[in-house]
Amino acid sequence: MKNEGLIGVFKYLDDLVNALEVLRKQELKIQTVYSPVPSHEILETLGVKASPVRYFTLIGAMLGIATGVGLAIYTAMQWKFIVSGKPPVPRVPYVIVAFEFCILLGVFWNLASMWVKSRLPKFRVPPSYDPRFSRDRFGVVVLCSEPDREKVKGILTQAGAEEVHAANG
Numbered sequence: 001m002k003n004e005g006l007i008g009v010f011k012y013l014d015d016l017v018n019a020l021e022v023l024r025k026q027e028l029k030i031q032t033v034y035s036p037v038p039s040h041e042i043l044e045t046l047g048v049k050a051s052p053v054r055y056f057t058l059i060g061a062m063l064g065i066a067t068g069v070g071l072a073i074y075t076a077m078q079w080k081f082i083v084s085g086k087p088p089v090p091r092v093p094y095v096i097v098a099f100e101f102c103i104l105l106g107v108f109w110n111l112a113s114m115w116v117k118s119r120l121p122k123f124r125v126p127p128s129y130d131p132r133f134s135r136d137r138f139g140v141v142v143l144c145s146e147p148d149r150e151k152v153k154g155i156l157t158q159a160g161a162e163e164v165h166a167a168n169g
Helices: 011-025 040-046 055-080 092-117 146-159
Strands: 003-009 031-033 140-145 161-166
Touching: 011 031, 011 140, 011 146, 031 161, 040 092, 055 092, 092 140, 140 146, 140 161, 146 161
Parallel strands: none
Antiparallel strands: 003 140, 003 161, 031 140
């Protein structure tokens, strides 16, 4: 049995959230949700987990601290500075270097992980995308088999969808 999608277009966020709740209770496959604005209600309803990007940023920052301190110690030992009774590897001045490298590598790892996790770049727009989803409408794409199409269409219409049509592609 081939799964095909239905797209529901909603004017109001509350209607979309209600439709998502009913679809999840019916255990129907929600493929994509489109929204013109970020919405915590949608994420909570879908049960989306927090992004792991923050952990990659932390790893990058820790590596930055280790790299900064390591580079400073290596440089001090290679050049054999005369420090007149002070320790050859002072701790306090290296805090600045460690901080700078922490920020630098933390930012690089953050950007790289966001790029990978968001699956960028996208070279083509999904066939189910409607330009209204970036302006003033909300959308949901539900995968369903032929026997379930009427049930899904009824759920979306009853929840307040302005229109329900088959997904292209």
